[in-house]
Amino acid sequence: MSINLNLFETFLVVAQELHFGRAARRLNRSQSPISRQISQLEHELGFELFRRSTQSVALTHAGQVLLKEIAPALEKVHEAVRLARRASQGEVGSLALGINPSIMFGVLPGLLEQFRARHPDITIKMHMRSKFEQLQALRNGSLDVALVRSLSQDAEFCYELLLSEPMVVAMGPKNPLGAKTEIQLSDLKGYGFITYTGQSQMSASDLILAACHQTGFAPRIVQETDDMQSAAAMAALDVGVTLIAASLHKLGLAGLVCRPVVAGNARLTVPLYAAYRRGIPEPPLSKFLEIARQVCRAWSPGSLPG
Numbered sequence: 001m002s003i004n005l006n007l008f009e010t011f012l013v014v015a016q017e018l019h020f021g022r023a024a025r026r027l028n029r030s031q032s033p034i035s036r037q038i039s040q041l042e043h044e045l046g047f048e049l050f051r052r053s054t055q056s057v058a059l060t061h062a063g064q065v066l067l068k069e070i071a072p073a074l075e076k077v078h079e080a081v082r083l084a085r086r087a088s089q090g091e092v093g094s095l096a097l098g099i100n101p102s103i104m105f106g107v108l109p110g111l112l113e114q115f116r117a118r119h120p121d122i123t124i125k126m127h128m129r130s131k132f133e134q135l136q137a138l139r140n141g142s143l144d145v146a147l148v149r150s151l152s153q154d155a156e157f158c159y160e161l162l163l164s165e166p167m168v169v170a171m172g173p174k175n176p177l178g179a180k181t182e183i184q185l186s187d188l189k190g191y192g193f194i195t196y197t198g199q200s201q202m203s204a205s206d207l208i209l210a211a212c213h214q215t216g217f218a219p220r221i222v223q224e225t226d227d228m229q230s231a232a233a234m235a236a237l238d239v240g241v242t243l244i245a246a247s248l249h250k251l252g253l254a255g256l257v258c259r260p261v262v263a264g265n266a267r268l269t270v271p272l273y274a275a276y277r278r279g280i281p282e283p284p285l286s287k288f289l290e291i292a293r294q295v296c297r298a299w300s301p302g303s304l305p306g
Contacts, residue, residue: 015050016067048062050063091122094123094125096125096145097145098129098133100128101227102228107163107165122287122288139277144276144282149270151273157277158278160276162273162274163299167246171256174238182262183262184263192223193220193240197224208268229248238255243268274292
């Protein structure tokens with residue numbers, strides 16, 4: 001038997017009113033079609049739902065049982081349709097977001113705050129991973145979007161530039177460059193560099209090394225780490241110098257000195273990309289990208305040290 005929800009909804013109103021005229025007014029319809037629908041439902045079910053007389057309408061025992069069960073069932077159907085409609089509009093669901101620690105002190109807190117305020121019924125599940133691990137997770141579908149600092153050669157991903165964040169030179173308290181309010185990249189020639197590549201090719205550190213070569217010197221690498229935070233910690237211990245995103249000066253590492261860095265007249269920056277699989281994004285991802293663009297356009301790392 002096929003189920004016609006309209007018939008059951010008409011039955012519900014008539015069963016509640018026990019009067020075809022009142023049911024017709026409530027449904028904003030004439031009485032005759034309602035009577036025909038009830039007769040059609042009884043025919044399809046194979047039993048009577050109402051006892052009718054010229055003076056009254058009463059539910060049969062079968063009608064009473066159906067009324068008890070059908071009201072919550074119809075409510076669940078309407079709720080399911082409502083949720084499905086909201087899901088189609090990107091208002092409910094979940095989003096698996098890949099991040100790396102270098103953005104924890106930057107744009108991420110404000111982005112998450114805005115997203116949760118505007119889409120409280122979309123659950124964000126965050127996964128802190130290296131860029132290599134994020135791209136692997138995107139590939140196998142366990143991540144919907146990843147926030148990364150550099151591009152890869154994977155043609156299966158879309159990369160959208162969200163932000164170019166200013167960089168700073170991170171160094172220890174004994175470094176004489178700490179006396180400067182702004183450092184030219186060329187000033188770092190001869191200093192030992194701390195790099196961070198992890199498993200990624202290419203990485204944000206590769207972008208920095210390329211900028212050094214364009215400036216006219218090859219950095220002398222004295223330490224390699226997995227990420228910006230570790231490089232900053234090593235710099236605070238006077239192991240060498242490194243370049244990090246400006247927001248990471250908020251790490252508050254003891255001894256860490258940070259100064260703005262430029263190459264000629266141009267401030268050095270590090271990008272932040274949203275990476276996601278090619279194709280039409282699901283609604284929750286579209287909502288996330290929309291808010292990420294807005295927040296990143298307005299974001300500033302605040303007053304730089306120095």
